[in-house]
Amino acid sequence: MFKSGVxxxxxxxxxxxxxxxxxxxxxxxxxxxxxxxxxxxGLLLVARRRFLDGTQPDPLADPARRRRFNQINALQWLVIAAVVAGCASTGAQALIPSLVAVVVGLHFLPLAATFEQPRLKFPAALLVAVGAVAAVIHWADGSDALVRLVVGGGAALSLWATASWTIVSMTATRSEVPAAS
Known part of the structure; x- marks a missing residue:
């Protein structure tokens, strides 16, 4: 289930x-x-059940792909740390979730290419959009609670939708493979 990203x-x-x-x-x-x-x-149990046979290849088995994955994630965490530090030092802590969502969304773009999974552009677009909308709400004097609701709820729904899409697409792909005679 973790090899699939779910x-x-x-x-x-x-x-x-x-x-x-x-x-x-x-x-x-x-x-x-x-x-x-x-x-x-529910997502974890469905993924575990669907991918229990262990026939799913490890997408990080290729050393070059693993290195690229680690580089992308290291950069993401460095940028998140910079966002947190910058927002904290300027008194803009309410913007942290919005800007982190944008950073996380952008990190899906190189991951989509690295794993040859165009579906990862979906959470990229949604997380960037959710982060931008939440930032606009903040700048329009919306409450911090509304900002957290929009960015947290929107980000969660986009990630869960992508997990569901992954389960469905991988299950459909596996069912199309002819059985050995």
């Missing part, structure tokens, strides 16, 4: 979802957190 997408989706739920009060947040946990566990 595990990473589902778990990071939950992280974003938890950020989004911080906009709610106690009873609503509890329900939303439980719902997010159920979606995440």
């Amino acid at each position: 595990g990473i997408l589902a778990l990071f989706g939950l992280g974003w979802w938890l950020l989004g739920t911080s906009a709610f009060g106690a009873p609503g947040r509890l329900v939303a957190v439980i719902a997010g946990c159920l979606v995440t566990v």
Whole structure:
């Protein structure tokens, strides 16, 4: 399930979802957190069931691809650290989630090329758009809670949708392979 990317997408989706739920009060947040946990566990269980036979190749087995993956992610985390430091030093902490969503979205573009997975352009576009919309809400004097709801909820939904799309497309691809005679 992690070789397919579904595990990473589902778990990071939950992280974003938890950020989004911080906009709610106690009873609503509890329900939303439980719902997010159920979606995440559901995606993980479906992926585990679908990919349990272990026939899925490891996309990071190629050393050049693994190196590129590590470079992309290292750069992403460095830029996120710079965003956090910059926002914290200028008093713009409310912009951190929005700008992090943009950075995370942009990191999917080289990943799409590295893994030859055009579907990764989908979360790239959505995360950049969600981050931009949330930043505009902030600059338009929207509440910090609304910014967190928009960026957290939007990012989570885009990652969960991509995880679902991955499961469906990989399942369809596997079912099209003729059985050995």
